[in-house]
Amino acid sequence: MIRADIRSLSAYHVPDSENMIKLDAMENPYPLPDELRTKLADHLASVDINRYPDADMQSLRQKIAARDGLSADQALLGNGSDEIIQMLIMAVDAGACAVPKPSFAMYELIARWLKRPVASVPLKADFSLDAEAFLRVCSREKAEIVFLSCPNNPTGNMWPRKSIEYIVENFTGLVVIDEAYEPFSDRTHTDLIAPNVIVLRTFSKLGWAGLRLGYVLGDAKIIGHLNKVRLPYNLNSLAQASADFLLDHIDVFEKQAKKICSERQRLIKALDSMANVEVYPSQANFILLRVADAQAAFNGLLERGILVKNMRDSDGLLQNCLRVTIGLPEENKRFLHVLKEILP
Ligand SMILES: Cc1ncc(COP(=O)(O)O)c(C=O)c1O
Structure with a gap:
């Protein structure tokens, strides 16, 4: 069974x-400062939990996307970015999922759950990424999606921008630049967003781990396709209301x-x-x-x-x-x- x-x-x-x-x-x-905690509780008291949550989350997507100068149709929200990783692997064509090793364990784990082959490409001893070797493996293993954690978990380093650009310029599948640690790093990659390049983020590390709220920024067309494999009501009403309130106090x-x-x-x-x-x-x-x-x-x-x-x-x-x-x-x-x- x-x-x-x-x-x-x-x-x-x-x-x-x-x-x-x-x-x-x-x-x-x-911890959340006391004053905000009280105001958040007031805000949540008005949520109608007898009703299903807002399914489309247009205004929350707008609020989140606007932080990067993007529009609502360029953002998709997930129950943590883990859920978005799952949506991405579900949605891409059959083919390998290429990941540097070591990197965030969930890429490989979720790929395996979904019976996707995983091509892991070892980092060098100093945790640097050989972009050419990475691309060679992608081509040999017919990769359809790559995950680049920038900065990388668990090593903490940020690969040079030119390595990321090189992969973006030469890989024809989907490039996921995972910026889970962007609040602590010195650069972002939203300017690289293209029809096959998306940026994954989460509010978990910034202080809302308990809310489970991740998002992906990308081309409106690809976001539209990903939205088709999003479970209805994937973000509960309390998480949506909390995020809406907390974004005003970011x-x-x-x-x-x-x-x-x-x-x-x-x-x-x-x-x-x-x-x-x-x-x-x-x-x-x-x-x-x-x-x-x-x-x-x-x-x-x-x-x-x-x-x-x-x-x-x-x-x-x-x-x-x-x-x-x-x-x-x-x-x-x-x-x-x-x-x-x-x-x-
Ligand atoms: C690189 C990276 N991406 C994504 C995640 C998942 O974050 P969440 O599901 O809490 O949004 C983590 C969590 O540790 C991570 O390290």
Whole structure:
């Protein structure tokens, strides 16, 4: 009854983080300010949850697209950008899905659920992307869609713009530039939007992870096609109303993102000064670091109430790497203190 390949999978595991300093999931650590919280509650009180949500979300799409100077018909909203990744893979022609490796795990996972072949192209040891080699694999494996996480999760680096341009200029399938970490990076790629180039974003990292709201910006024609595989009412009424309200206060979240970026630089500097830690550059709200024994470090942090992500990668590029989300200043301080204490 259930496909053999599905039976052999494990469900997505989310570790228990109760009472922990949670530095594993790239969330914004700043809670919603009290004043906004009260106003949001008032706003939500008027939502008619006995009715289905607004199915078309024209005004919310307009509000979101306008932030990038685009129009409502150039934006499609998803229940998190994960849902949009699923729509994209469902909608493209049969053919491989090409992804750099390591990159965001959901590209490969969703492709496998949908029985799409995956062509993963290893990054170099310094996590740089060989655009020519990438395109060679795309052509050999007859790729129809590529995902480029800019900046890349889990490595944190941003590939040079000329590499992205080179892929955009030479790949004839669909290029998805995933800007999940755009609020913390120094550039965007919306100017590259074309009939086969789209930009994927999410509000999760900016501070609304609990709302589940992602979006894709692109050519109106492709957005129209993607809209045909969107489940009706994919965003619930409370999420829509919250987003509508919070977008009017987006400066609050943008200021928090700036604070996160300066904390990131402080943390990188501190980690860089530790002899037993190799730290990689980051344009995201997390840092990748390598230690002698990541499992031991992970366990040591966990025992002292700090949850980070232990990266395990079959090709070894992420061997002994930990991915640490930037937390509140006091959480980062505690993390550094504990790390110093437990590293040999
Ligand atoms: C590169 C990248 N894309 C997309 C997502 C999914 O974000 P969400 O589904 O919360 O919008 C993530 C989450 O970690 C990510 O790292």
